Amino acid sequence: MAKSTKPASSAAAGKLERYHPSAIEPRWQAKWEADQLYRTRLDPSRPKFYFLTMLPYTSGDLHFGHWYPMAPSDARARYLRMRGFNVLYPIGFDAFGLPAENAAIKRGIHPKTWTYQNIDNMRRQLRTLGTMFDWEREAVSADPEYYRWTQWFFVQLFKHGLAYKKLSPVDWCPNCNTTLAREQVWGDDRHCERCGTPVIKKNLDQWFFRITRYAEELLDFSGIDWPDRVRTLQTNWIGRSQGASVVFRSEKGDPLEVFTTRPDTLWGATFMVLAPEHPLVARLTTPERKAEVEAYVVQAARQSDIQREAVDKDKTGVFIGAYAVNPVNQARIPIWIADYVLMTYGTGAIMAVPAHDERDFAFARKYDLPIPVVIAPPDWDGKPLEAAYTGDGKMVNSGQFDGTQVPEDMDRVIRWLEDNGTGKGAITYRLRDWLISRQRYWGTPIPIVYCPEHGQVPVPEDQLPVLLPDDVEWRPTGESPLKLHSTWKATTCPTCGKPAERDTDTMDTFMCSSWYQYRYLSPDYAQGPWDPKEFDYWMPVDCYTGGIEHATMHLIYTRFFTKALRDMGLVPFGEPMLQLRNQGIILGEDGEKMSKSRGNVVAPDSLVAHYGADALRAYLMFAYRWQEGGPWSSQGIEGTARWLNRAWTLVTETATLSGREEDPDPARRLRRKLHQTIQRVSADFEAFEFNTIVSSEMELTNLMQDLRPALEGTPVWREAVLSLLLMMAPVAPHIAEELWDLLGMPYSIHQQSWPAFIADLARSDEITLVIQVNGKVRDRVQVPADIGESEAKRLALASEAVSRLLGGKEPRQVIYVPGKLVNVVV
RNA sequence: GCCGAAGUGGCGGAACUGGCAGACGCGCGCGACUCAAAAUCGCGUUCCUUCGGGAGUGUGGGUUCGAGUCCCACCUUCGGCACCA
Numbered sequence: 001m002a003k004s005t006k007p008a009s010s011a012a013a014g015k016l017e018r019y020h021p022s023a024i025e026p027r028w029q030a031k032w033e034a035d036q037l038y039r040t041r042l043d044p045s046r047p048k049f050y051f052l053t054m055l056p057y058t059s060g061d062l063h064f065g066h067w068y069p070m071a072p073s074d075a076r077a078r079y080l081r082m083r084g085f086n087v088l089y090p091i092g093f094d095a096f097g098l099p100a101e102n103a104a105i106k107r108g109i110h111p112k113t114w115t116y117q118n119i120d121n122m123r124r125q126l127r128t129l130g131t132m133f134d135w136e137r138e139a140v141s142a143d144p145e146y147y148r149w150t151q152w153f154f155v156q157l158f159k160h161g162l163a164y165k166k167l168s169p170v171d172w173c174p175n176c177n178t179t180l181a182r183e184q185v186w187g188d189d190r191h192c193e194r195c196g197t198p199v200i201k202k203n204l205d206q207w208f209f210r211i212t213r214y215a216e217e218l219l220d221f222s223g224i225d226w227p228d229r230v231r232t233l234q235t236n237w238i239g240r241s242q243g244a245s246v247v248f249r250s251e252k253g254d255p256l257e258v259f260t261t262r263p264d265t266l267w268g269a270t271f272m273v274l275a276p277e278h279p280l281v282a283r284l285t286t287p288e289r290k291a292e293v294e295a296y297v298v299q300a301a302r303q304s305d306i307q308r309e310a311v312d313k314d315k316t317g318v319f320i321g322a323y324a325v326n327p328v329n330q331a332r333i334p335i336w337i338a339d340y341v342l343m344t345y346g347t348g349a350i351m352a353v354p355a356h357d358e359r360d361f362a363f364a365r366k367y368d369l370p371i372p373v374v375i376a377p378p379d380w381d382g383k384p385l386e387a388a389y390t391g392d393g394k395m396v397n398s399g400q401f402d403g404t405q406v407p408e409d410m411d412r413v414i415r416w417l418e419d420n421g422t423g424k425g426a427i428t429y430r431l432r433d434w435l436i437s438r439q440r441y442w443g444t445p446i447p448i449v450y451c452p453e454h455g456q457v458p459v460p461e462d463q464l465p466v467l468l469p470d471d472v473e474w475r476p477t478g479e480s481p482l483k484l485h486s487t488w489k490a491t492t493c494p495t496c497g498k499p500a501e502r503d504t505d506t507m508d509t510f511m512c513s514s515w516y517q518y519r520y521l522s523p524d525y526a527q528g529p530w531d532p533k534e535f536d537y538w539m540p541v542d543c544y545t546g547g548i549e550h551a552t553m554h555l556i557y558t559r560f561f562t563k564a565l566r567d568m569g570l571v572p573f574g575e576p577m578l579q580l581r582n583q584g585i586i587l588g589e590d591g592e593k594m595s596k597s598r599g600n601v602v603a604p605d606s607l608v609a610h611y612g613a614d615a616l617r618a619y620l621m622f623a624y625r626w627q628e629g630g631p632w633s634s635q636g637i638e639g640t641a642r643w644l645n646r647a648w649t650l651v652t653e654t655a656t657l658s659g660r661e662e663d664p665d666p667a668r669r670l671r672r673k674l675h676q677t678i679q680r681v682s683a684d685f686e687a688f689e690f691n692t693i694v695s696s697e698m699e700l701t702n703l704m705q706d707l708r709p710a711l712e713g714t715p716v717w718r719e720a721v722l723s724l725l726l727m728m729a730p731v732a733p734h735i736a737e738e739l740w741d742l743l744g745m746p747y748s749i750h751q752q753s754w755p756a757f758i759a760d761l762a763r764s765d766e767i768t769l770v771i772q773v774n775g776k777v778r779d780r781v782q783v784p785a786d787i788g789e790s791e792a793k794r795l796a797l798a799s800e801a802v803s804r805l806l807g808g809k810e811p812r813q814v815i816y817v818p819g820k821l822v823n824v825v826v
Numbered sequence: 827g828c829c830g831a832a833g834u835g836g837c838g839g840a841a842c843u844g845g846c847a848g849a850c851g852c853g854c855g856c857g858a859c860u861c862a863a864a865a866u867c868g869c870g871u872u873c874c875u876u877c878g879g880g881a882g883u884g885u886g887g888g889u890u891c892g893a894g895u896c897c898c899a900c901c902u903u904c905g906g907c908a909c910c911a
Contacts, residue, residue, distance in 0.1 A: 229906095260911060341911075346911060430907090624838070625838095630838075633852085635852060636837090636838065692840070695851075698851075699850065772891085
């Protein structure tokens with residue numbers, strides 16, 4: 001490593017070499033690493049802060065999509081450290097999963113080789129950014145030491161009844177040959193997230209986690225500081241509906257449970273509709289309707305989801321010949337099947353109330369079914385409705401409930417149903433259980449053994465991990481690669497020791513990332529998923545940053561996971577991350593999402609080489625509203641690079657004390673600006689306002705440049721230079737360290753305290769009093785900050801502009817806003 | 827259709843609780859330095875203007891002495907959900 005310290009006196013000796021980031025950045029990175037500057041240790045004497053940023057997926061090169069969240073997060077972690085917190089700021093890699101496998105297939109390299117090569121490259125890139133990650137705590141989800149515990153958690157969930165297996169229609173990508181989670185099916189045409197192929201349905205026996213058991217609790221965000229946007233997205237995703245479940249009966253006596261949000265309209269139910277896949281359809285269909293019903297069922301099943309879910313599609317359906325009895329009025333009503341009723345929501349059966357539901361109305365119109373009104377619209381004349389009425393009103397034609405105002409008194413109806421035993425208050429969610437089975441190779445093997453005698457048996461904990469074999473045919477065949485392996489799946493039953501088979505599926509990678517925040521605490525710990533000493537000190541996560549695109553996937557799963565761990569007695573809290581802040585997305589220069597397939601990925605390496613990591617870090621903070629993001633543009637980096645250059649020149653040429661006396665007026669100006677900047681930058685770091693952090697520091701630099709001839713070499717100048725460097729340290733860690741060192745200050749700048757803000761010094765003793773006439777600015781005067789009302793008004797009325805506009809008349813009103821302005825109303 | 831976010835110069839974006847709109851930067855223009863260029867530095871840069879001033883924060887209203895900011899209605903863009911019973 002090059003010798004880094006130059007004597008401070010050489011800085012004063014005149015022009016030094018110019019700012020060359022490529023010369024200083026690697027040198028400091030190596031020194032910080034050698035000195036273990038960013039290792040984090042338990043320290044009960046300091047307040048802890050667990051600052052977590054979402055771990056990157058190992059897709060290859062890091063692009064600005066990765067750097068955009070990291071540069072500001074890193075700066076904020078550094079700021080908090082300078083504020084005295086013991087900051088844990090770890091990183092790792094989400095290394096399993098489908099995209100890695102697809103990429104490997106395309107290149108003909110083993111997914112493991114490909115993934116770990118990528119990790120090496122990404123580590124290098126993250127280091128060149130000058131991040132303060134504690135690499136000793138790095139966790140990689142594809143390491144056996146990691147997925148051993150992923151499997152262990154699976155076993156715990158299984159033992160606590162939160163993991164179960166069921167045959168279920170799943171979205172299947174015929175191109176990737178795999179099951180897709182609902183979140184991985186994109187767009188109106190329901191295509192595969194990865195390859196764009198339209199998905200089809202396939203029935204497979206698969207593992208699910210009972211996230212729906214936590215639906216209600218997941219709606220509760222009290223006690224955590226998460227953005228409204230995420231809360232809204234999650235709330236919609238969970239999709240809570242309140243109403244009643246009511247049991248109708250077929251004439252044969254089969255119970256037909258329906259869910260309705262409008263139990264008050266029960267008296268208007270004139271038919272029932274079952275989903276075509278409903279299990280009772282075959283049994284209830286009468287012989288003479290059989291042919292037509294079966295044809296409809298086949299046709300509905302064959303239709304793709306696109307066709308079936310097209311909103312503007314005509315309602316279609318078939319009468320199955322059977323009748324049901326409406327439990328509230330014993331009316332005999334026909335049972336139909338129709339594809340607008342979904343087996344995957346509610347009970348797969350509905351009561352149809354055509355007068356008060358738009359879909360039922362359209363259906364009844366088409367098939368000429370009765371449409372009796374049971375909620376009177378305002379000014380209703382008793383005539384048939386022209387459209388479904390879904391609003392409020394009084395119940396009519398509803399027996400004893402006639403005149404009941406709904407929805408206000410809906411509870412009376414529900415209570416009556418409950419007293420009668422025909423129904424009860426009920427809540428239904430859109431959220432479905434989390435399907436985690438993947439018929440893929442590159443993932444965590446599911447630690448379950450199938451024994452002919454004992455069924456599903458979890459692999460004993462002391463036999464974990466179930467290792468993923470390297471020697472498989474991982475190219476897609478339509479089957480799980482592990483199933484085709486010659487020996488891997490053959491094992492013995494942990495219970496009886498007789499021959500048994502392993503589960504050949506792997507887990508959804510969202511399982512890996514649901515608990516990584518715990519593994520960072522002690523990635524090498526072998527006695528459990530985490531070292532309890534570390535856990536007790538660090539958890540929970542104090543601040544979490546990452547992309548909004550994970551709102552309804554990762555960010556729900558990890559909350560669920562922690563709640564499940566809490567109920568199993570493993571953690572003492574129900575929310576993993578106390579504060580969440582989302583950055584927006586960086587798009588390609590074409591305004592489209594950055595992706596390799598689009599060819600619009602901007603790789604940072606060449607920009608680092610040209611401008612340096614510091615300029616790039618500053619630019620990533622400066623160029624956008626962090627929460628918004630936007631299209632990438634390389635152009636503006638010039639701005640932050642020039643700023644760093646100016647700072648370099650300023651410090652290297654002027655920072656040494658010369659014994660010169662301060663000129664009081666400019667000294668006051670500089671001190672005021674300095675403390676205003678400290679205040680602003682501190683507040684902006686707290687509030688994640690990264691762009692104005694940089695602009696404030698630029699303003700201070702600009703003012704220093706202006707005042708340089710007056711103040712160079714004075715104590716206030718030295719104070720300003722040192723404070724500026726301290727404030728630059730989180731943003732541009734290398735140049736700040738270099739200049740700090742050049743000034744002979746003690747290593748390291750990153751171990752110094754944040755400069756103190758002194759309110760008295762930030763306050764101005766003079767203000768610009770704005771003089772308005774009818775709210776329009778007409779004049780400005782410099783006045784003492786403590787000017788009184790009468791004096792301010794006198795000055796305003798004395799203004800030439802005001803007297804011109806008054807034209808000799810008396811003002812109607814004169815308004816004085818202390819410290820700001822006088823408004824003369826004419 | 828429902829839910830949410832956002833609309834400010836050529837561009838990215840500032841503007842704390844209603845009080846100087848356009849900070850900071852990019853780009854552009856002019857100038858200095860240079861044989862020249864780059865770099866750097868200085869000045870200018872919302873629009874219109876008869877040089878007095880006038881208009882201006884998506885549109886139209888409103889509240890107010892005063893509105894980018896608050897209220898009402900609408901338009902556009904982006905994100906999410908969507909035959910959810």
